[in-house]
Amino acid sequence: MSREPNVIYVGRKPPMNYVLAVITLFNAGNKEVTLKARGQAITTAIDAAEITRRRFMQDLKVNKINLGTDEVQMQEGGTRNVSTIEITLTTEAKPKEEAKATQKAKESA
């Protein structure tokens, strides 16, 4: 799973960390970025997607959302089910807008 270059695993960090990761991957030329999370981190993943879309990349579209369930081994023994989410974001930027976005990123760097 760690081989996929355009997948971000969302954990316990603040949403803005993942927002930055999403923007970085899009600026690196990816047309599609996927956020994966499970359990309480699901809220963080959705926060990151919403913040990116509303504040930084207005042309971003939520392309696909998959729900799932993982079986997690407990320390005390036994297993527990944990819900998972995969949010796939795509950019529909036209060449011109894309160029502008790249320029903006360079300016703020």
Place this chain on the structure above:
Amino acid sequence: MSREPNVIYVGRKPPMNYVLAVITLFNAGNKEVTLKARGQAITTAIDAAEITRRRFMQDLKVNKINLGTDEVQMQEGGTRNVSTIEITLTTEAKPKEEAKATQKAKESA
């Protein structure tokens, strides 16, 4: 919003409460049930959808997932953005299966 008869607002109760609500609405004849949640309750909504689909209604499909953002008034003044989710579940049961499901529900009642 509270007029919609097939919408369940997910809050702080355990996921099984909402699982029961979903099953009840489907057994009442609804072809579509929507779970709405925001903030940390999003995880509970996804848990409820997954438990219903995997443990109780195998023919259930996640038809649509919408993400959104609500502005929430803070007690200390000011506003904060909270992510929201709407999960629409549909049953694709054929008449025969549906009859069986109803019968099962009656048996366990």
